[in-house]
Amino acid sequence: MNTKQIKEEFSQFILSNNVIGFFETPIKLKSGRLSYYYINWRTISEDVFLLDKLADFIISFTESLNLKPDCFYGVPEGATKIALITQYKWAKKQPDFAPRKYILPMGRGKPKNHGEIKDKFYLGAPKGKIIVLEDTTTTGSSLLKCLEDLKQIDVDIIAVIALTNRNEITENGKIVEELVNDLGIKYYAMSEIVDLLPKLKIDENIKDHLKKYFKKYGYKKINL
Numbered sequence: 001m002n003t004k005q006i007k008e009e010f011s012q013f014i015l016s017n018n019v020i021g022f023f024e025t026p027i028k029l030k031s032g033r034l035s036y037y038y039i040n041w042r043t044i045s046e047d048v049f050l051l052d053k054l055a056d057f058i059i060s061f062t063e064s065l066n067l068k069p070d071c072f073y074g075v076p077e078g079a080t081k082i083a084l085i086t087q088y089k090w091a092k093k094q095p096d097f098a099p100r101k102y103i104l105p106m107g108r109g110k111p112k113n114h115g116e117i118k119d120k121f122y123l124g125a126p127k128g129k130i131i132v133l134e135d136t137t138t139t140g141s142s143l144l145k146c147l148e149d150l151k152q153i154d155v156d157i158i159a160v161i162a163l164t165n166r167n168e169i170t171e172n173g174k175i176v177e178e179l180v181n182d183l184g185i186k187y188y189a190m191s192e193i194v195d196l197l198p199k200l201k202i203d204e205n206i207k208d209h210l211k212k213y214f215k216k217y218g219y220k221k222i223n224l
Contacts, residue, residue: 003064010057010190014164015199017050019043022206031139031168033217036209039164039193041135045081055086058161059093061190062131067159070128075146076107079133082163086133103127107146117152130155137162137189140176147183157185164196165189168217175219194222 001009014020019039026034044050062069072090074083084104091102105126118125130150134143143160150157160180169175180187197210207224214222 001060001064003061006057006061006064007190010061011196011199013053013057014191014196017043019164020193020196020200022202024206026209029138030142033138033168033213035213036206037197039136039166041078041082041163045135051081051085052089054082054163055089057190058082058086058133058163059090061161061188062090065159065188067131068129069131069158071103071105071126071130071155073105073107073126073130073132073150075132075134075142077109078135078142079163080106082135083133107149121149121152125153126150126155128155130157132157132160134160134162136164136166137176138166138168139170140179143176144179147180147185159186159188162187162189164191164193167192167194167214167220167222169219192220194218194220198223 019041020037021040022037026036027038029035044054058072069090072083072087074080084106087102087104091097094102103124103126106123108121108123112120114120132143132146132150134146137143143162147157147160162176165176170179177187177189194214202210202224210222211224
């Protein structure tokens with residue numbers, strides 16, 4: 001399958017597994033914004049069968065882009081489990097799969113106060129050519145912090161892959177893709193919220209709130 005076909009199937013996977021939820025009272029996101037909807041990737045990462053399927057989607061998406069990483073690494077802590085399973089399955093597929101060839105890296109949610117950088121920030125530091133995985137990007141604060149930390153060790157970040165892009169501007173008026181590209185790193189989103197929300201049945205009152213939200217924060221047109 002090509003990239004477009006994979007993204008279409010992935011969107012159906014999201015919609016059929018209740019990843020997106022709605023709230024009558026808005027919740028505060030990490031960004032501080034009040035949102036009437038939430039993208040909850042824990043509904044997938046807490047289920048072994050669905051997490052296995054998600055890893056297959058990520059690997060297919062990666063292959064469709066002709067990317068050849070040594071390592072998938074998840075932004076702590078939201079994408080940690082997703083990246084671990086993806087890296088495990090990716091490594092086993094490689095023709096040179098052998099002892100000491102592929103690492104299974106994991107970032108610490110809270111860095112240690114002492115030790116070398118690779119020990120302070122990681123339980124097994126990533127090595128070689130890295131694809132950084134993020135579950136959802138809004139303003140990208142957690143992602144950018146992760147990229148900053150990774151630049152302190154000897155790795156080559158070849159891409160960022162986000163499962164879902166919320167299609168919002170950041171506080172400085174830029175978008176996450178631009179901020180990542182400014183670091184010399186390619187950004188790819190497997191799905192975009194402006195494509196997903198119109199396919200869901202949404203209460204009219206919540207729909208009105210969403211329209212106001214995207215008028216304030218969105219950078220792509222959404223037809224609700």
